[in-house]
Amino acid sequence: MEIKLNKEDIKNLSLGAAVLGTGGGGDPYIGMLMAMQAIEKGKEITIVDVESVEDDAFVVAVAGMGAPVVMIEKIPSGKEAGFSLTSIERYFGKRADYVISIEAGGLNSTIPLATAAEMGRLVPDGDGMGRAFPELQMVTFHLYGVKATPMSMADEKGNSVILDTVDNYWAEKIARAITVKFGGVAWISIYPMSGKDFKRAAVRGSLTKEIRIGEAIRDAKKHGKNPLDALLDVTGGFLLFEGKIVDVIRRATGGFARGEATIEGLGDFRGSRLVIHFQNENLVAIRDGRVIASVPDLITVIERDTARPVTTERLKYGLRVAVIGIPCDPKWRTPEGLKVVGPRYFGYDIDYVPIEVAVKG
Amino acid sequence: MEIKLNKEDIKNLSLGAAVLGTGGGGDPYIGMLMAMQAIEKGKEITIVDVESVEDDAFVVAVAGMGAPVVMIEKIPSGKEAGFSLTSIERYFGKRADYVISIEAGGLNSTIPLATAAEMGRLVPDGDGMGRAFPELQMVTFHLYGVKATPMSMADEKGNSVILDTVDNYWAEKIARAITVKFGGVAWISIYPMSGKDFKRAAVRGSLTKEIRIGEAIRDAKKHGKNPLDALLDVTGGFLLFEGKIVDVIRRATGGFARGEATIEGLGDFRGSRLVIHFQNENLVAIRDGRVIASVPDLITVIERDTARPVTTERLKYGLRVAVIGIPCDPKWRTPEGLKVVGPRYFGYDIDYVPIEVAVKG
Numbered sequence: 001m002e003i004k005l006n007k008e009d010i011k012n013l014s015l016g017a018a019v020l021g022t023g024g025g026g027d028p029y030i031g032m033l034m035a036m037q038a039i040e041k042g043k044e045i046t047i048v049d050v051e052s053v054e055d056d057a058f059v060v061a062v063a064g065m066g067a068p069v070v071m072i073e074k075i076p077s078g079k080e081a082g083f084s085l086t087s088i089e090r091y092f093g094k095r096a097d098y099v100i101s102i103e104a105g106g107l108n109s110t111i112p113l114a115t116a117a118e119m120g121r122l123v124p125d126g127d128g129m130g131r132a133f134p135e136l137q138m139v140t141f142h143l144y145g146v147k148a149t150p151m152s153m154a155d156e157k158g159n160s161v162i163l164d165t166v167d168n169y170w171a172e173k174i175a176r177a178i179t180v181k182f183g184g185v186a187w188i189s190i191y192p193m194s195g196k197d198f199k200r201a202a203v204r205g206s207l208t209k210e211i212r213i214g215e216a217i218r219d220a221k222k223h224g225k226n227p228l229d230a231l232l233d234v235t236g237g238f239l240l241f242e243g244k245i246v247d248v249i250r251r252a253t254g255g256f257a258r259g260e261a262t263i264e265g266l267g268d269f270r271g272s273r274l275v276i277h278f279q280n281e282n283l284v285a286i287r288d289g290r291v292i293a294s295v296p297d298l299i300t301v302i303e304r305d306t307a308r309p310v311t312t313e314r315l316k317y318g319l320r321v322a323v324i325g326i327p328c329d330p331k332w333r334t335p336e337g338l339k340v341v342g343p344r345y346f347g348y349d350i351d352y353v354p355i356e357v358a359v360k361g
Numbered sequence: 362m363e364i365k366l367n368k369e370d371i372k373n374l375s376l377g378a379a380v381l382g383t384g385g386g387g388d389p390y391i392g393m394l395m396a397m398q399a400i401e402k403g404k405e406i407t408i409v410d411v412e413s414v415e416d417d418a419f420v421v422a423v424a425g426m427g428a429p430v431v432m433i434e435k436i437p438s439g440k441e442a443g444f445s446l447t448s449i450e451r452y453f454g455k456r457a458d459y460v461i462s463i464e465a466g467g468l469n470s471t472i473p474l475a476t477a478a479e480m481g482r483l484v485p486d487g488d489g490m491g492r493a494f495p496e497l498q499m500v501t502f503h504l505y506g507v508k509a510t511p512m513s514m515a516d517e518k519g520n521s522v523i524l525d526t527v528d529n530y531w532a533e534k535i536a537r538a539i540t541v542k543f544g545g546v547a548w549i550s551i552y553p554m555s556g557k558d559f560k561r562a563a564v565r566g567s568l569t570k571e572i573r574i575g576e577a578i579r580d581a582k583k584h585g586k587n588p589l590d591a592l593l594d595v596t597g598g599f600l601l602f603e604g605k606i607v608d609v610i611r612r613a614t615g616g617f618a619r620g621e622a623t624i625e626g627l628g629d630f631r632g633s634r635l636v637i638h639f640q641n642e643n644l645v646a647i648r649d650g651r652v653i654a655s656v657p658d659l660i661t662v663i664e665r666d667t668a669r670p671v672t673t674e675r676l677k678y679g680l681r682v683a684v685i686g687i688p689c690d691p692k693w694r695t696p697e698g699l700k701v702v703g704p705r706y707f708g709y710d711i712d713y714v715p716i717e718v719a720v721k722g
Binding site: 091157158159160161162163164165166170173174177178180181182 | 452518519520521522523524525526527531534535538539541542543
């Protein structure tokens with residue numbers, strides 16, 4: 001299977017990526033523009049099935065690291081991520097056969113498409129999260145022992161770094177500090193690995209899933225369907241809540257956008273309250289004092305009428321929203337997975353309960 | 362000329378380096394132990410004349426970066442600096458023929474000797490400062506357009522980084538942030554350059570000068586001489602003050618140890634006061650309200666009786682000291698040099714006046 005993406009596909013994929021972004025990961029808009037521009041220039045973006053990646057292929061993830069807000073202010077020329085890819089290729093003395101997404105959510109779902117188009121590489125239909133997460137070690141590759149380094153980092157001025165660390169937590173720690181000095185955004189090429197490792201460790205089917213999600217939302221009305229229902233159908237998700245945002249508290253600590261949003265129920269949820277805790281991404285949803293969803297499962301806030309996802313930056317008083325929960329990839333539900341991205345890692349003193357169980361109470 | 366250093370030479374060199382360290386750059390003690398250990402293991406430390414370095418030789422500076430205090434707590438195994446050298450050699454695909462000192466003061470005067478001994482390299486009799494300075498771009502190499510990067514950084518845990526920046530100020534900025542994340546100390550290989558560039562840009566004769574200074578202080582009494590007089594003779598320095606420290610104010614800001622020491626005059630200086638401003642190194646000396654010495658000239662505080670240098674960390678109430686000033690290398694007295702290390706760069710609103718003029722008032 002090979003899919004050559006057209007502009008509609010890119011739009012759908014971006015929208016789907018925003019749903020899987022669970023409020024964080026940045027708006028895929030910039031990456032979408034870059035990818036569409038590449039297509040307009042006659043370049044091709046080709047998605048291939050994960051299974052078709054050769055065992056001995058050289059696979060590299062490409063991403064933007066840092067604050068999405070800064071990424072939008074310092075609009076990338078499209079060359080930056082390619083510069084980091086060239087730099088890691090020079091280091092290894094070989095060409096990356098496949099460029100992959102570190103996460104299937106937010107900005108980093110579309111950036112690799114633009115890079116792949118510019119540099120003429122293929123993109124496998126898989127990623128390292130199946131959603132968005134804030135730290136470099138929070139990928140399924142990490143669970144399978146794949147090293148984040150050697151990794152390269154580049155800024156828009158021409159500074160570059162090659163990092164080689166003793167483990168992936170050190171990669172996160174040092175790369176984060178460099179990103180701050182770069183001015184808030186770095187373009188990185190990371191998790192260089194064999195095709196064999198990629199096939200073993202990836203979350204499969206994430207790009208086509210994004211396209212299907214975007215399509216379902218955008219075409220719902222055409223099919224006489226409510227966009228929210230279409231979204232729940234295509235994701236296998238659960239409706240956690242509907243209501244009006246009545247309070248948003250924000251704290252910027254430790255380089256993350258933390259906070260809580262409180263939603264007062266409407267419709268079937270009248271008389272109830274939902275509190276969402278977020279840290280870049282939505283992490284925990286508490287309905288009337290009971291946890292009904294938590295990381296690593298996906299919690300996404302959408303506009304009630306259009307089912308368009310709302311990022312945590314855009315949460316504000318008065319907004320009428322629905323909140324949906326989507327089961328995460330099973331790789332995250334293992335003891336090793338939960339150690340890396342379970343609620344306790346993020347500082348919540350609760351055990352993870354799979355959303356399909358938690359939501360029923 | 363080739364000098365094979367023996368243990369006495371190393372002791373003398375360390376003492377001389379502490380004098381040229383102008384209060385900063387760390388105590389050369391650790392590097393001295395490492396160098397002496399190498400000699401005890403039968404390894405050789407050979408100093409060669411700068412002029413004998415071949416034009417096409419590959420020359421690399423090796424240093425510890427960060428807080429000397431941490432360097433003493435995390436005693437290096439002696440392999441760390443070598444690890445950073447190996448890493449930059451791998452990057453360039455060639456062997457460093459010569460290992461050099463970035464500064465002729467403090468710890469970084471002895472670290473390259475230990476590395477050169479361990480790795481079997483020669484050490485030219487020159488460096489990049491002729492004294493100690495706190496930042497990476499504060500070297501004469503910088504004045505001659507030599508790039509600090511590609512540079513390598515390593516910590517004691519096994520993390521490593523290759524940096525390539527658009528200019529030497531960026532190298533300082535990014536490397537400093539990485540050093541903090543490494544835990545306060547990084548081992549770096551920096552300013553990779555040709556023998557031709559090194560010969561053009563180096564401060565020459567600094568290692569043998571250090572040895573002569575140490576020898577002069579240690580052997581003064583044997584020659585029936587006062588150690589302070591011996592020190593002034595061998596350095597061509599000026600006696601700026603003698604007295605008792607009556608006040609020391611310290612502020613740790615921006616990763617630097619800043620502060621002022623006030624000294625009340627004794628002997629010929631009775632009735633006078635000297636205030637020294639420091640920022641890791643001693644930067645400005647003000648006698649009775651008049652600046653009598655400033656960077657880039659050297660200001661060193663020594664114990665009054667023994668002429669042993671006192672680092673800024675060791676300045677304390679009651680200590681009887683002499684303060685000497687030594688003219689810096691002429692390369693620093695150019696407009697370009699003063700832009701990089703003159704008093705204004707350090708935030709003092711004064712013009713540089715060469716010490717031999719300033720001291721006479």
